[in-house]
Amino acid sequence: MRALLLKRLLQLVAVSWGVGTLTFILMRSLPGDMAYRIAASRYGMDAVDNRAADLVREELGLNHSAWSAYWQWFTDLLSWNLGNSLVSGEPVATQLWHMLGHSVVLAVAGILLSILIAIPLGLASAFKGGWLDRSLLMVSTTLRAVPVFVIGLLAIIMFALEWNLFPVAGFGTPAHLVLPALTLALSLAAISNRVVHTEARRVFGSSFFEFARMKGLSPSQTFMHHGARNIAVPVVAFLGIQLITVVEGVVMIESLFSWPGIGHGLAHAIFARDIPLIQGAALMMGVLFVVMNTLVDIACHYLDPRGGQLA
Amino acid sequence: MSLIHIENLAVYAGNTELLAPISLTLEKGQRLTILGQTGSGKSLLAQAIMGNLPNSLRTEGRVTLFGEEVNAKQRQRFWGRRISMLPQEPWNSLDPLMGAQQQLEQTYRMVAGESAANAQQKAAYTLALQGLQDSGHKRVDQLSGGMAQRVAIACAMAGGAPVLLADEPTKGLDVSRRDQVVQQLMSQSKQGALITITHDVAVARQIGGRMMVIKSGELLEQGNTSDILSAPQHPFTKALIEADPVNWPDKTPASSHKTPLVEVQDLTIGRGNKALSKHLNFTLHQGEVVGVVGDSGCGKSTLGDTLLGVHQAMEGTILRHSQAPLHQWQKLYQDPTAAVSRAVSLATLLEDTVKLHKIDRARIAPLMRQLGLDEALLQRNSEGVSGGELQRFCMLRALLLDPVFLFADEPTSRLDPITAKEVSQLLVDVAKQNGCAVMLVSHDPDLIEKRCDRVIRLDA
């Protein structure tokens, strides 16, 4: 276990440095003058002019060489300081913390809801099969066939407009969280419920399941002691992989429901060329990715020790 | 009161008959062996009795257990408690994530209704009885085939079921493990009844009791095991009995071999950094057939691979006295389907070899006749032919390269007895004609005895 943590720590450092540098290079290769873009975000889109852009350029030292800006960022990073946002001047860390808070709540709510939807449906369709299985397959395929913002739009039209149950957008009260989380959950569950179905079907048909029945265990005992855990192993592994795609959904949903998360903030930062914020956000996502990956690996190893030494 | 009474039990897929109607009765303490080749429908009979046929098949006929006629659904109540079945591959039938002892305990607790403490104590005792006392915590992937089989049997019997159905209990085990499992089965079912399904005549001989011989779903012969084994009526039964290496004719003494091919001095072989066998000294001569015997895990395969240069020798030297190029040192594999690409027809594969080494095509036809391979076979790919035919195709390919050395790694262990006898005979004869030295590896000492000029015994 310690070997894994050490290795992942190294990976963490490598990823944070790598991602930060990758975004820096990419952002610096973007066309358009950064000073103007930042001035536009600062002073409003109609009020930006040369004077404002020149002022911004001096204030932020944008005419210094790219290399010195990178070096500045790197030395700050070593002292745990992510630098300040070019647009709002606030430290990137606080802004990210605020945005990250909202994104994590949305992601956690979405993932939990998707698990609550996918697992029961997946198991039921594997166990009963027949019409339930076919209809679930049809619904899942349709949900997978549309981009996540379309699911969001339809959810708004149905829940928020026709039945007026939930607010259309914004944040603050838990009611605001329902539609975004539901949209994310549906887009995730559409895939994960079929994975649960396939794994459950595999386990129900496996010879160790049958032999457990042969030994005299009742169907429910067999499922509890042998089925559940054997299904859980590949499903947890899949959820681990799915975590990566969660971010894509989050960016779309945040922009549709104007949810002040990291995805949405990042999209704006890219337009406004707020490089420190983008580096900070990408770094945060890279760190989250490595941490999540490690947690999933540990969970998988705990569930299925056969996976050999925890590499 | 009979434990099991079956009348005209038959199995159908749709309306094609997979198993012809069979009737049998089993009293307390009796033992029945069902003998037949793989794929002759004997497993279907076991599943039909047990009541767990795949739902795509249907049965006819009546099954009466302990005096009570029960259909498939009702029989589920008896599972584990009154009747228990031991499936073919034990290493697949144990929960891959749970320790052996834990699974045994669980059966005691939930099926036999023991208290947790009792179950734990009983499980430890049963495992110790099997000599598995220190591998209780191990999972299936950490157990050998034999150990897994013994745990599976213990689990099957933990529910106290008097009647035990064992489906190919000795498949894939080497000789010493096989006898151990048979003893365990017979002792467990003393007070109940035992139905054993096997293709191995030696197992049937040890179990005794009554026997039925089945071929492609038909019951050919039934009676006392000793009577049938000594005087088989049906020609198929005769062939099956003769296929047991013990009954093979003795080997004619080989002519002397003089010219050495490869000389091995103080060789230590191993895989990774674990040494398997040390201080090996022998000389292999041209045209000589040498057998290698030993328990599984003693390095039989590794020895062959080291001679071929696939593995590095850990210590000692291998002297090759022949300048034959690399491709004339060939290998036959235990599982031919894993050694031949499924993507293309056998003809294409043959064509590849011929083109690569510019072999004279005229030599193919006579060799194919000798190996009993007909032309039409080549159009199919490796999955479209039987195991025996595929092994003979591999021999064809190897022989076309005029090999000086052929390492045969248990070439017949996956084949059914009759085919195994033919293929092993063919291998030795053809190699001798082409002056090719053969190293034959097997876990069956009788087979080696009857086929090889000389035997090397490896001990772990």
Added chain:
Amino acid sequence: MQFVKATAFGALTLFTFAASTLQAAPTEQNTVKINAAFEFSSIDPSRSGYVFTRMQVIETLLNVDTQGNLIPGLATEWQILEQGKRWRLSLRDGVVFHNDKPMTAADVVAALNLAKSKPGAWQGVPVTNIKVVDEQHIDIELSTAYQPLGAILANYASAILAPESFGADGVATQVIGTGPFRTYEINTPHRLVVEKFPQYWGQTAQVEYVRYLTGHRAEARVLQARSGQADIVFGLDPAAAPMLKRLPNLSVIRSDLPRTLVVKVNAAHPDMKTVEARQALSLALNRRGIAAAVLRAPEAATAQILPSYMADWHLADTNIEQDLAQAKALLHAQGWQENSEGWLEKDGKLFEIDMITYADRPELTTVATAIQDQWRQLGVKLNVSITNSSAIPAGHADNSLDTALMARNYGTIADPLGILLKDLAGEKGGDWGAMNWDNESVKTSLNELLSESDANAYRQKAQTIAQAIYDERPLIPVASYVQQTAVTKKLDGFRFDPYERSYFLNELSWVK
């Protein structure tokens, strides 16, 4: 077992997050919810003061009435002395900041000096000194007469905040103003909640709380209006107007703004340097089609950059009809021939130009797409690129801009002189105005107007300037800007400010 633990953990986070944000005070009933497109990335008045003036938290010395005339704000009256070089303002008494401290002359001077030092409205204003005369009066001294100073004093950047709101570096850390509302909760860049300020000098508000939320996407704002979760929604997408009008719970208010959809043309561009070429491009526009089908406001079509109620600058007879044949004739005269695919070509080069626009205002992308097709019928290949609004001033600075479609606001007050000076009188024109337009007479007469006091001389010069702009088309107007606002029927007394300075929240009241 693991799943039970996971769901418990999830529920726990949800609950703690919810509890922390449930405010006791503002509830559904006593809060007016406003939704608009503009984010405020900081609380400093020079940067996003417009949000705080609209939400009536901070006020300016001078205000503007609906006709665009300057009216008293925090200053009761103002005199222009020494030929426009000294402005004396007399301050209103009884004005109290939100921290209950009275507003003194020193506070006003400090606030103005700070505003002067920051970029934005105060640029280029020839101010030499701002000083306290006595408790009721302050003086602004200028090096030369500067007629648009009034407009600048009415601009949000010159709002008067209490000295305590500013940090050491002069940037505001909190917003302590004098308006009828005071800040209750600020979450930049998305949300602002303000509460009623009882000690306001003017008409106190009838509504307890007002919440401002940024709605980035045009369709999200439409949904806010339709679902009734926002009481007032500004910046509605014209496409959604007909659908909203059919709803019983809200009314859609259309108001004309002194903002014009204008095509900025680089007059030094080889293909567009001649007046005839620009005339042709203007004639090819189907302004009636765009106004009716895209903006859903048929009467918005216009060929002049300034609205009709800026009488001095408005020309009587201008032609807005599309005349493709005449446009093609003009270009043929310039030597352009139509090639096989229908594009105009001259000595091997296509008439191919780029148009920059930005997606923050929903109408811009759709109007640009319409123009693209209409110029295609003329034979001009237009590549539209939707990027950030700052690309327009950047393109102006490095001369890389061909054309740009923008929504230019010409009227912070009735007289657009200040804006026109910025847009036309600059050395290369103006970031948001003309570009490389070599018409010296317009520049000189604009500067003369700065000190022109005789009304009809002023009007006569204004007419000649307007005529020159219309004839030579450095800026090709397309349509005047129409703002659609959805207001719930639960509220009474909503008034739309064409100059977008205030939401007049203190005049709002719940319908009983």
Added chain:
Amino acid sequence: MISSLSRTQKTGAGLLLLLVAYAIFGPMLQNGDATAQDLNHILTPPNSEFWLGTDHFGRNMWIRLADALQLSLMMAALCVLTSAVIGVTAGVLAATGGRWLDRGLDALVTMILALPGLVLVLIFAAIVPGSFWMLYVAISLIQWIEYFRVSRAITQRLTRSPEVQSSKLMGFGQWYIFRRHYWPAIAPQLFTIAAFGAANAILMMASLGFVYVGIQPPLAELGLMIVEHFPYYSDAPWLLAQPLLLLALVVLACHLMGRGRTQ
């Protein structure tokens, strides 16, 4: 290999063929082109003259949808082709090449995975706003990883198999071993990934339209159309439904093609 498609795959293939036929031959059946506007006939419902009606600029939707479908299919095909070629070559090389090559490629993959796909595409799309080719590069950059992982896993398993050992003993070279052993094992898996890869490429491009980073006017693209037509969902619901349905159908076709026997 084609004959061995399951029933679901056949329906998928049929649906895809239908869509490709519409994309190619659709525009020929009506005159005019996807960008010609007629501001007097906006939002006209489908009638004899305009089979699928006109959009909010009066453009002929029948031709516009065909153009958009052409764009999506081309993006899908290009992305799948590039990412498959890069992914498989890298995968096989990683499995058969030296230890350092394997670790190097692995580090690169972790790096790319660490940065969520969409963020990478957003940045790339901002490099050359609205260019189809930059989107194609970005999407392929993300998708090759899936092919890399699968082909590396299969090749690693096969290098140790008797099949390959026997061919090596018989003196066959690396290229023969790839053609006869690795490729036949990788190809069926590839088919499934390619089908889902195509679908994801189309969905990704559509999602980019949603955040105004994707294609620039007047080019027709399904995701951008859904966003543009959303305000008319109550005046002209059929206008919003068309791109939505078409996008769903093309992605559904890809998923069915990919489903085959596995799920």
